[in-house]
Amino acid sequence: MYNPRISNLAPFGPIRRNNLDISGVISPLYYCFRLNELSNVGFLDFYFKTDKWYKFMYQNGDTGARSDRIAIKDSVFQNLLLSIPNKSEPKKISRLLKLLEDYITLQQQQLDLYTNLKKGLLQKLFPKDGEKVPDVRFVDFTGDWKQRNLKNVISGDISDGDWIEKQHIFSKGEYRIIQTGNLSSEGKYKDKTNSAKFIRKNDFNELKANEIFPKDILISRLAAPAGRTIILPDIGHKMVTAVDITIIRPNKNFDSYYIKTLMNSNLILRRIEKKITGTTHQRISRKNLEKTILNVPSNIQEQIKMGNFFKQLDKIINGEFYNQVSHFRKMTK
Numbered sequence: 001m002y003n004p005r006i007s008n009l010a011p012f013g014p015i016r017r018n019n020l021d022i023s024g025v026i027s028p029l030y031y032c033f034r035l036n037e038l039s040n041v042g043f044l045d046f047y048f049k050t051d052k053w054y055k056f057m058y059q060n061g062d063t064g065a066r067s068d069r070i071a072i073k074d075s076v077f078q079n080l081l082l083s084i085p086n087k088s089e090p091k092k093i094s095r096l097l098k099l100l101e102d103y104i105t106l107q108q109q110q111l112d113l114y115t116n117l118k119k120g121l122l123q124k125l126f127p128k129d130g131e132k133v134p135d136v137r138f139v140d141f142t143g144d145w146k147q148r149n150l151k152n153v154i155s156g157d158i159s160d161g162d163w164i165e166k167q168h169i170f171s172k173g174e175y176r177i178i179q180t181g182n183l184s185s186e187g188k189y190k191d192k193t194n195s196a197k198f199i200r201k202n203d204f205n206e207l208k209a210n211e212i213f214p215k216d217i218l219i220s221r222l223a224a225p226a227g228r229t230i231i232l233p234d235i236g237h238k239m240v241t242a243v244d245i246t247i248i249r250p251n252k253n254f255d256s257y258y259i260k261t262l263m264n265s266n267l268i269l270r271r272i273e274k275k276i277t278g279t280t281h282q283r284i285s286r287k288n289l290e291k292t293i294l295n296v297p298s299n300i301q302e303q304i305k306m307g308n309f310f311k312q313l314d315k316i317i318n319g320e321f322y323n324q325v326s327h328f329r330k331m332t333k
Contacts, residue, residue, distance in 0.1 A: 006069065012053075040091055044084075053082070056080050060072055124136040126262065141299060149290060157248070158286075164199060168207065180220045183220045183230050186318075210247065212241050215256065226282070255303040255307040257307030262295070
């Protein structure tokens with residue numbers, strides 16, 4: 001059936017097969033058709049998920065009075081030409097794509113399983129509001145956790161990025177500008193190579209800019225959500241960052257991965273959200289960010305143990321399963 005309603009995923013409306021094992025009625029908005037016995041339904045099911053038929057719709061359709069729909073006559077739609085291989089090839093193509101689709105679904109289910117496991121562990125391994133110990137704890141660790149503000153936990157170098165104006169920004173340069181968009185809500189660095197911005201060395205010197213380094217902790221003060229935190233990887237460039245990003249240098253007083261994990265937890269993000277100000281651009285001030293209350297174990301070794309645990313879990317989530325799902329999805333497009 002063809003649905004003329006357009007969207008970002010279906011710019012000319014989707015064509016999909018009815019896979020339900022029941023009979024029913026459907027709105028006259030949709031154009032329904034059946035394939036003859038010579039057609040391979042599985043092949044065409046995948047074919048209509050591509051953009052190979054968009055050109056025909058662009059040339060023969062019209063948005064008409066409704067900007068959210070394509071207007072095309074049934075008689076015209078029936079003249080849509082399809083590129084179909086001969087003989088047994090469509091069956092082999094559909095079988096291969098179905099195997100890939102099933103594999104992607106399985107990998108996605110495993111990825112969802114580990115992601116939900118992490119969400120559950122974040123609730124169990126950190127104390128809830130008003131409590132001094134978590135529900136679940138690693139062996140050999142006892143005693144109450146402390147509530148301390150971020151500044152006191154770090155007990156070291158906290159600073160902000162630079163106010164970099166348009167005249168200092170270029171498509172090439174010696175220093176890559178790490179922006180708030182490079183900090184994902186999952187605590188990952190997003191490279192966004194195609195939209196990368198740079199400053200040149202003379203501008204760096206003129207601004208007396210604050211160079212940042214791999215392993216620095218970066219916290220976005222700009223929503224949403226404010227407070228999202230990453231550990232900066234080595235991207236092969238010298239780097240600076242924007243004024244709405246707070247920089248924390250690693251030191252012996254805390255475990256970096258523990259801090260990153262804790263900052264990205266719903267508990268801390270909610271605390272930060274309450275201190276956000278502004279209308280057009282909502283953000284938390286550096287001063288208020290430093291006052292954010294964190295739950296920390298008294299023993300630094302417990303921080304390290306938890307940090308290592310979540311680092312390994314994130315490697316599974318963001319590595320093997322995530323990469324395989326992304327890779328095979330690209331293959332099927």
